[in-house]
Amino acid sequence: MKNQYDIVIIGGGPAGLAAAVSAYDSGVRDVLILERDEQLGGILNQCIHNGFGLHTFKEELTGPEYADRFIQQVRERDIPCLLNTMVMDISPDRVVTAMNRCDGMFQIQAKAVILAMGCRERPRGALNIPGYRPAGIFSAGTAQRLVNIEGYMPGKEVVILGSGDIGLIMARRMTLEGAKVKLVAELMPYSGGLKRNIVQCLDDYGIPLRLSHTVVDIEGKEHITAVTIAQVGADRKPIKGTEERYTCDTLLLSCGLIPENELSTAAGVQLSPVTNGPVVNESLETNIPGVFACGNVLHVHDLVDYVSEEAAKAGAVAAKYAKGEIAQADGKEIALHAESGVRYTVPVTIHPDRMDDKTVVRFRVGDVYKDSFVSVYFDGERVQHKKKRIIAPGEMEQIILTKQSLDDHPDLQTITIKIEAE
Amino acid sequence: METRELTCINCPMGCLLTVEMDGDTITDISGYTCPRGKTYAEKEVKNPTRIVTSTVKVTEGEKERVSCKTEHDIPKDRIFDVMEAINAACVEAPVVIGEVLIRDVAGTGVDVVATAHVGRKH
Numbered sequence: 001m002k003n004q005y006d007i008v009i010i011g012g013g014p015a016g017l018a019a020a021v022s023a024y025d026s027g028v029r030d031v032l033i034l035e036r037d038e039q040l041g042g043i044l045n046q047c048i049h050n051g052f053g054l055h056t057f058k059e060e061l062t063g064p065e066y067a068d069r070f071i072q073q074v075r076e077r078d079i080p081c082l083l084n085t086m087v088m089d090i091s092p093d094r095v096v097t098a099m100n101r102c103d104g105m106f107q108i109q110a111k112a113v114i115l116a117m118g119c120r121e122r123p124r125g126a127l128n129i130p131g132y133r134p135a136g137i138f139s140a141g142t143a144q145r146l147v148n149i150e151g152y153m154p155g156k157e158v159v160i161l162g163s164g165d166i167g168l169i170m171a172r173r174m175t176l177e178g179a180k181v182k183l184v185a186e187l188m189p190y191s192g193g194l195k196r197n198i199v200q201c202l203d204d205y206g207i208p209l210r211l212s213h214t215v216v217d218i219e220g221k222e223h224i225t226a227v228t229i230a231q232v233g234a235d236r237k238p239i240k241g242t243e244e245r246y247t248c249d250t251l252l253l254s255c256g257l258i259p260e261n262e263l264s265t266a267a268g269v270q271l272s273p274v275t276n277g278p279v280v281n282e283s284l285e286t287n288i289p290g291v292f293a294c295g296n297v298l299h300v301h302d303l304v305d306y307v308s309e310e311a312a313k314a315g316a317v318a319a320k321y322a323k324g325e326i327a328q329a330d331g332k333e334i335a336l337h338a339e340s341g342v343r344y345t346v347p348v349t350i351h352p353d354r355m356d357d358k359t360v361v362r363f364r365v366g367d368v369y370k371d372s373f374v375s376v377y378f379d380g381e382r383v384q385h386k387k388k389r390i391i392a393p394g395e396m397e398q399i400i401l402t403k404q405s406l407d408d409h410p411d412l413q414t415i416t417i418k419i420e421a422e
Numbered sequence: 423m424e425t426r427e428l429t430c431i432n433c434p435m436g437c438l439l440t441v442e443m444d445g446d447t448i449t450d451i452s453g454y455t456c457p458r459g460k461t462y463a464e465k466e467v468k469n470p471t472r473i474v475t476s477t478v479k480v481t482e483g484e485k486e487r488v489s490c491k492t493e494h495d496i497p498k499d500r501i502f503d504v505m506e507a508i509n510a511a512c513v514e515a516p517v518v519i520g521e522v523l524i525r526d527v528a529g530t531g532v533d534v535v536a537t538a539h540v541g542r543k544h
Contacts, residue, residue: 050473062475064489065538068538068539151477177476195430389455
């Protein structure tokens with residue numbers, strides 16, 4: 001087995017696939033994808049609903065169809081993939097240690113590594129729900145896998161905590177398969193899911209969405225038999241006297257996603273406390289030279305189309321790096337600051353000498369803003385001021401910085417992005 | 423006169439739309455803040471349709487199920503008829519993406535097609 005590659009990509013989901021295609025098309029033929037599942041495509045394989053690819057392909061595809069488009073592109077280019085292969089370690093000098101049933105444990109030296117491991121769901125243990133720990137409590141994504149891939153129904157009477165998109169999608173999916181979904185409870189006063197999903201997954205089937213509500217008790221010793229939900233105040237603490245009990249045999253949790261960065265951390269990659277993903281520069285490069293990140297491992301995206309777009313950029317830059325065409329990051333570095341409603345930015349720094357003509361800066365906000373402005377400041381000077389009818393936490397936002405505008409401000413130290421009322 | 427309340431799905435604004443109906447005739451639409459909202463409301467009250475996605479049982483396959491969709495949207499009030507037909511169906515592997523699994527599902531004139539590949543069990 002070959003033990004040296006120009007580019008090794010960790011993960012064969014939407015990010016890894018798009019990064020591989022882009023790296024190949026940027027002139028690097030020596031690319032390897034490592035995937036722990038038995039097939040490529042990642043989480044898209046169980047997202048059988050439609051609505052993917054409107055930006056990328058100008059049509060509405062299901063998850064498996066969207067994945068297949070990219071898998072075909074990988075196959076056409078004969079890019080090698082090792083399936084059923086678990087990466088155990090990435091060293092700071094880019095030695096990737098992995099294992100599988102055929103080859104056992106092996107090491108590969110990469111010129112560049114692309115992190116594309118995706119994210120996972122916030123588990124019950126991270127939610128601090130009181131009550132017993134019976135069977136019948138699943139993350140929404142686990143239920144999705146059971147129903148859509150394995151063909152099993154987790155239960156017939158369902159309560160869902162959290163109104164993330166996977167929870168909404170599963171409310172409809174379980175209903176279509178004959179279950180009674182009693183309600184979706186959401187701790188926040190707004191849903192983190194897309195409006196389209198609230199209408200087409202809940203309203204269409206008369207499933208109530210209870211905002212500012214959470215689960216305060218779980219009953220059942222062997223198997224879950226009921227939950228109690230209660231309203232929460234502005235402090236997100238339950239309000240006494242608002243408790244309601246619902247019998248159920250299933251509780252699904254859709255309470256957020258966390259980038260999966262155990263490998264990154266072990267490699268010494270610096271993470272952002274806000275996104276839980278790597279801190280990257282304009283090249284989507286982490287603090288470790290030659291290690292790049294894209295997709296949900298970097299920050300959780302709303303649409304897969306943006307994952308593909310970001311991953312294509314990571315693939316192209318990694319290719320440049322592997323070919324030795326990228327300047328060392330020792331030139332001037334400009335910091336990006338997220339302020340007043342903007343929770344984070346990706347990237348966090350920009351080297352003007354290394355950036356393309358345009359750099360996309362992606363971010364999310366922490367609250368719902370109506371008729372507000374997204375403003376960009378170059379030090380004290382406001383250079384962008386764009387009115388938005390609505391900005392919501394569930395949707396990713398972006399601004400575009402041009403190399404020209406940065407070159408026009410040679411003394412620029414800090415770029416600030418903020419939400420302004422006027 | 424009948425009043426119907428809808429939430430527009432075109433953007434995160436989620437405008438609350440109110441449609442006044444006189445029988446099958448729309449007499450008034452209010453609450454929209456852009457033209458897309460008006461178009462959406464008209465379609466939703468006159469002819470609401472949806473794409474249905476689910477899975478079909480597979481025999482002799484390397485997987486138990488194959489994901490599927492109605493090739494086009496079907497009337498919203500036929501969703502559960504379509505689901506019943508999908509759940510009654512069974513297909514023998516191999517299945518290729520785009521392959522028709524059920525013709526003219528539940529008399530809607532729309533086919534159900536596979537949205538994934540499933541190879542034959544080795």
